[in-house]
Amino acid sequence: MAEFFEMGGHGFFIWTSYAVTALVLLHGYLAPVLRRKNLIRQLGSPDRGPGTK
Amino acid sequence: MMRASRKRRLVIAGVLVTGVSVAVLLTLLALRENINLFYSPSQVVAGEVVEGSYFRIGGMVVDGSVRRNPDDLQVSFDLTDTAETVTVHYSGILPDLFREGQGIVALGRLEDHGFRADQVLAKHDENYMPPEVSEALKAANRQPYAPAATGGGS
């Protein structure tokens, strides 16, 4: 198991790569999902939400 | 006082202009240093490199040419593009991938006794295989995808 994390001494490079990618992609997926929910909430309120863009 | 929306546009416009300028400058910078990353041994021997300039040379490490000094980190080896050969002298730790037959790119200056390198980088080719396949290929006495000659980039 320790070998798996060590990755022949290259553990830092491999795991940092995977971690950065995972975080970036995760954020990229969640951001529009959240934005859509916010939009619906804002557009549904009586004052028609934020000013036109 | 500037309206918030106008100021926002100014800032964004500034970022935009800076971004595009940097992109163009980067391209020009890369072009200015000659898009080719390195000269081949043939080009160096032919005198294509400006006298005394700091440049990169790329080639294959000649079998049996690696000589290490046991007392310090000094090492010398020959780089070839199968047509011409240049001797490289380097003091420091070589990259993991350094070995005979490997593609190497060295940064430094041409001196009387050879090329004195400040930086040695190892290329690796586009082949990926596990050790047992590599051994099997070597055992079958066939060169496994011999590292490509340097002209043309890989």
Place this chain on the structure above:
Amino acid sequence: MAMRKPAQPTTSRSRAWRWFHRFGSPAYFYFFAGRWAPRFGHLAVAFFLAGLYFGLVVAPPDYQMGDSYRIIFIHVPSAWMSMFIYVVMAVSAGIGLVWRIKLSHAVARSCAPVGAAFTFCALVTGALWGKPTWGTYWIWDARLTSELVLLFLYVGYMALLAALDDWKTGSRAGAVLALVGLVNIPIIHYSVEWWNTLHQGATITKLGRPSIDIRMLVPLLIMFAAVNFYFLAAMLNRVRCELLDQERRTRWVQEVVNG
């Protein structure tokens, strides 16, 4: 969500046009994307997990690079997507520009953040792969430099869109920029062939057999599928946001928002 089915003679050409028009309708696309984005998301997760398993656990180490080569399973798919998405973005923007199709502009705008993310990942994972193998995190060779230029194109495109308040004007200006930058894509791809570079040449897209062991190729292909599903899921979700925002005064949006 009511789907009108016009009673018309259905020649294949008129069916193609109706399909095209239907997809060009923001409302239809919104709900179509609403059904398919989650499915693509689930597929992406499944393929990512499979790719991780086959790449990190099953695949053997490389004869030269040992375990560090395993970065290939995210680096190469990211790099591929960074280029592929740019082409989709530029083409979509170009179509929006020429045919004046709003949805096309929405797709282009939605592509940019996803493409930029993959470009960033390609550069970072490439640097982390370069250090233990080449001996350096970065070098200004043609391949790395042109990929960095791609990142600046994405960021420039997004900044331009943000700087122009009017959605249509911004989309059109962005389309011009995206199209102008298209030349960078073949430059990136052929950089390792046209010039001497530190970066190695193509393994898969070159003519001839891929020079990669099958046990390493399989997780790579799995990851290719994963990133494509991810792109579709993320991009479609972003298009939905654009449509809600831009079509806010239409009846179908009012129904979504209040219903």
